[in-house]
Amino acid sequence: MKRIGMLTSGGDCQALNAAMRGVVKSIINSGQEVEIYGFLNGYKGLIYGDFKMLTGSDFSGILTVGGTILGSSRTPFKTIKDPDENGLDKVEAMKQNYYKLKLDVLVILGGNGTHKTANLLRQEGLNVITLPKTIDNDLYGTDMTFGFQSAVDIATNAIDCIHTTAASHGRIFIVEIMGHKVGYLTLNAGMAGGADIILLPEIPYDIKKVVDAIKKREERGSKFTIIAVAEGAISKEDAKLSKKEYQKKLEKSTYPSVSYEVADQIHKMTGQEVRVTVPGHTQRGGSPCPYDRVFASRLGAEAGKLILEDDYGFMVGYRNREIVKVPLEDVAGKLKMLDPDATIIQEAKMLGISFGD
Numbered sequence: 001m002k003r004i005g006m007l008t009s010g011g012d013c014q015a016l017n018a019a020m021r022g023v024v025k026s027i028i029n030s031g032q033e034v035e036i037y038g039f040l041n042g043y044k045g046l047i048y049g050d051f052k053m054l055t056g057s058d059f060s061g062i063l064t065v066g067g068t069i070l071g072s073s074r075t076p077f078k079t080i081k082d083p084d085e086n087g088l089d090k091v092e093a094m095k096q097n098y099y100k101l102k103l104d105v106l107v108i109l110g111g112n113g114t115h116k117t118a119n120l121l122r123q124e125g126l127n128v129i130t131l132p133k134t135i136d137n138d139l140y141g142t143d144m145t146f147g148f149q150s151a152v153d154i155a156t157n158a159i160d161c162i163h164t165t166a167a168s169h170g171r172i173f174i175v176e177i178m179g180h181k182v183g184y185l186t187l188n189a190g191m192a193g194g195a196d197i198i199l200l201p202e203i204p205y206d207i208k209k210v211v212d213a214i215k216k217r218e219e220r221g222s223k224f225t226i227i228a229v230a231e232g233a234i235s236k237e238d239a240k241l242s243k244k245e246y247q248k249k250l251e252k253s254t255y256p257s258v259s260y261e262v263a264d265q266i267h268k269m270t271g272q273e274v275r276v277t278v279p280g281h282t283q284r285g286g287s288p289c290p291y292d293r294v295f296a297s298r299l300g301a302e303a304g305k306l307i308l309e310d311d312y313g314f315m316v317g318y319r320n321r322e323i324v325k326v327p328l329e330d331v332a333g334k335l336k337m338l339d340p341d342a343t344i345i346q347e348a349k350m351l352g353i354s355f356g357d
């Protein structure tokens with residue numbers, strides 16, 4: 001008998017259910033008996049012993065369903081070692097629940113913050129296997145995370161829709177795409193949607209260069225411009241500020257986000273109408289795309305295999321087109337940033353895309 005605890009933590013994304021289904025199906029199909037404890041709403045469920053028992057049938061019919069059947073929440077790693085408002089030691093509470101339920105392993109699906117806590121639990125002696133989820137694709141140790149391709153589809157569709165209305169009105173349009181720290185989603189959706197200008201956290205922009213790129217398009221007869229802006233895009237001046245100074249600037253800012261600041265600056269410098277569209281959390285919603293269904297199912301199946309082999313302490317990741325196990329200590333606390341010198345950036349520039357740099 002295997003006793004498996006499972007939880008989904010952090011911002012949700014598509015294919016969380018597909019991944020959990022993959023784990024459970026692969027174990028059941030091996031003939032191994034299994035008890036599944038689904039902790040609700042991320043680490044909170046593990047801390048407060050809030051779980052439901054699940055059987056194989058709970059994982060039927062969820063391959064195509066977005067969100068997570070377990071619910072999710074953000075439990076910041078920064079404060080994980082601090083006692084809760086009632087003085088409860090959260091790390092100790094998670095360990096106690098694990099031992100009380102006599103679990104063999106915790107299967108944890110999450111992104112960066114989630115992996116820091118997962119690694120802490122491993123260091124504390126628990127058996128842990130993780131699966132890489134996030135629409136940002138910024139998890140270290142894996143070339144791909146599930147959720148990313150589905151979000152690229154949605155963000156691309158947003159740009160596609162804006163394209164036709166931008167062309168009708170001859171306007172400048174900004175589409176703000178998720179990603180506070182990294183620009184993979186914006187870069188991919190921007191290129192797929194034929195954006196003319198792409199602003200990313202990894203490549204600070206100069207607003208004058210952005211305006212130059214718009215003017216050049218006009219000189220060539222283009223009546224509209226599409227700009228894909230990552231949530232975390234940053235100007236060259238702001239990139240010189242310390243983290244604290246930049247945070248202060250953001251707090252004082254009257255703009256809801258960087259896109260509105262860019263829009264205002266472009267309007268003031270060109271006199272043209274600029275509109276901002278923010279698809280926001282739609283990028284994390286809905287049914288996973290076929291790529292993510294297959295990818296998450298494969299990762300889940302491989303996680304099941306590790307559990308059957310009692311091989312713990314790994315994230316099941318993807319590198320050089322192969323599913324691999326990556327030691328949790330190699331993943332936790334590291335961010336996978338986009339390299340500004342990556343060939344994809346050079347190729348985008350060859351296509352005439354401006355990064356405002």
Ligand code: F6P
Pocket residue numbers: 011111134135136178179180231284
């Ligand atoms: O980490 C995934 C993500 O969707 C980011 O792209 C985005 O910046 C952030 O989460 C939004 O977080 P929240 O759902 O807490 O508003």
